[in-house]
Amino acid sequence: MKNGAKGMARALVAFGVLVAALLLVACGGDDGGIEGGADTGGASTAMAEGQPSGTLTISNWPFYIDNDTVPDFEKATGLSVKYTEDVNDNAEFFGKMQPLLSEGESGGRDIMVVTDWMANKMNKLGYLQDFDQEAVKPAMDNLVPALQSPTFDPDRTFSLPWQAGMTGLVVNTAEAPDVKSINDLFDPKYKGQVEMLTEMRDTVPLVMKADGIDPKTATKEDWLNTIDKIKEAADSGQIRKFTGNNYTNDLANGDAVAVIGWSGDAIQLQADNPDIQFVMPTEGCMIWADNMVIPVGAPNPTAAYAWMNYVYEPKNQAQITDYNYYFSPVDGVKEILEKQDPQAAKSPLIFPTDQYTTNCTNQVDPPGSDEDVSEVEQAFQAVITG
Amino acid sequence: MNGESKPLSRRLVPYWLMGPGLLWLVLFFVIPLYFMARLALESGTLETGFTFSWEWSNFSDAISRYNEQFIRSFVYAGVATLIALVIAYPLAYAIAFRGGRWKNALLFAVVAPFFVTYLIRTIAWTTILSDDGVVVDVLKAVGIVGEDGRVLATPAAVIAGITYNFLPFMVLPIYASLERLDPRLIEGAKDLYSSPRAAFMKVTLPLSAPGIVAGTLLTFIPAAGDYINVLFLGSTNTSMVGNAIQSLYLNLRDYPTAAALSFILMAVIMALVVIYIRFAGSEALMGEEEEAT
Secondary structure (H helix, E strand, C coil), rough: CCCHHHHHHHHHHHHHHHHHHHHHHHHCCCCCCCCCCCCCCCCCCCCCCCCCCCCEEECCCCCCCCHHHHHHHEEEEEEEEEEECCCCCCHHHHHHHHHHHHCCCCCCCEEEEEHHHHHHHHCCCCCCEEEECCCCHHHHHCCCCHHHCCCCCCCCCCEEEEEEEEEEEEEEEECCCCCCHHHHHHHHCCCEEEEEECHHHHHHHHHHHHHCCCCCCHHHHHHHHHHHHHHHHCCCCCCEEEEEEHHHHHHHHHCCCEEEEHHHHHHHHHCCCEEEEECCCCCCCCCCEEEEEECCCCCCCCHHHHHHHHCCCHHHHHHHHHCCCCCCECCHHHHHHHHHCCCHHHHCCCCCCCCCCCCCCCCCCCCCCCCHHHHHHHHHHHHHHC | CCCHHHHHHHHHHHHHHHHHHHHHHHHHHHHHHHHHHHHHHHEEECCCEEECCCCCHHHHHHHHHHHHHHHHHHHHHHHHHHHHHHHHHHHHHHHHHHHHHHHHHHHHHHHHHHCCCCHHHHHHHHHHHHCCCHHHHHHHHHHCCCCCCCCCCCCCHHHHHHHHHHHHHHHHHHHHHHCCHHHHHHHHHHHCCCCHHHHHHHHHHCCHHHHHHHHHHHHHHHHHHCCHHHHHHHHHHHHCCCHHHHHHHHCCHHHHHCCCCCCCHHHHHHHHHHHHHHHHHHHHHHHHHHHCC
């Protein structure tokens, strides 16, 4: 019995230690918790070290890569790649990643692909690392001039385009043959069969353009009024729902006949249903680029550069472009496609003529201060949440 | 020494038995709850950082902005729980009393679909209920759904989804309480000239009340906080409080309001549950008393 008592005493002590540890965790947490705040210390540079090896983890959007590029890359470099398609919407992806990134962690990701405005936002918050320019030079050398100096990253210090593209109408032309303008989405004929993107910077400016407002000079009131108009359509049931990249499911199974969507996705959907097409809205489209960025805490930047340089080889890029049908950011792709797939080389979705995109606008943020932007974002989220 | 330590160790036994559960609760409930409470009282934005400032207005803000979602949540969850009860009780009754040697197979059939993950099952419903699908065609032919009607993206789809997803949580507890029921009690009631209906009302139903209470709680509580069904089967006009929390947390990064909203949800559910248990508990007690006399 004595032994028993001793054992219990020991266990009690152990329990006490445990409780003390928990209290420490709880108190220590007072300074931590979930906190944001911009890291003003300036971005660090992700230096390449020696030969690439190990595992490369990439977060990208769905429908963005063919089935061969990753295995080809693995064969060529000996790296193993974890390619995940877990980006469905910029804001939502940011929401998922933010708690990690604010702690300097990327959840194992070496490369993330986000749209211009999100890359800008992440960089301002100190969540991205600058590129080792020497390591990424082969890729930079092949970057098309048009994408070399965007306003948010004029020297491409932390972002490299994955693909660029257009936001316009994706239409089931058999079910909704006369949808030509964004305004047609508000036609009662298509009540409940219309969807818009949760991506505010795509949906709102397009509806704005349809009302004759130029998104580049739009005021905060213009944004809020347009959001009101969208809200009315959502409340009345005209708009079935707001989606990220998963609008493709609803188009494929016939629940939606006309949506605001992205240019290349239509080509993917045609494999199942040839009637689904990208329609350039009469009032023009939105143009954006999605960028590869290296987050803080990326475990293997060396491999990330190997990947960037690989996909910027015109030959490898042609393979990706031929699948996803977005604007290619790489010089020399057109020449290769002309030989391999003349039809793709002629597509205005991949190589748009100036005339085709004449009314298109580059994606913009709502105007004003951070508070103004977040007020507009809040109004739009209120529409999506109902 | 021995004589003294023996009762002490005895007295400590229940605490030892409670230990692991208690530790679990502290680690994964009390501590997170503390952080959430703190967060709910912070102010600021992601860009400027959040600071603790006893910001009680987060709570009033959350209520005034999302009262619609709140009401919807409890209405949907309530209706879904009722429908689940109406489906589950006869089902559990049939399995318990008429199942015979098929009992286990039937129970397995109730649970089997749930070996597939929640998400996949819900997404599958988007295909089943799709506008051009067979189900909607049949509903149109019968006249339940209008000619240009649809099921997806309506409250009906969301409630149906919730009912389906939580049905086993209703069936299993009711089954367990019916299974334990001594059939001789029903025989006894009949011997004392009870009609089958009276026997059911006076014996079977009261004795299965604990199962009903457990089942309704297990269905209602998670259903009220659910957001997956709305995400896939609903639309903006059917959003529930879970969707509001998700949007606040993931899209607007307004963590304090999201935390405040979660707290309010928790408090309201708790209040409802307490009221329900009081009411249902005394009901069950009365049944037992009647039986005793």
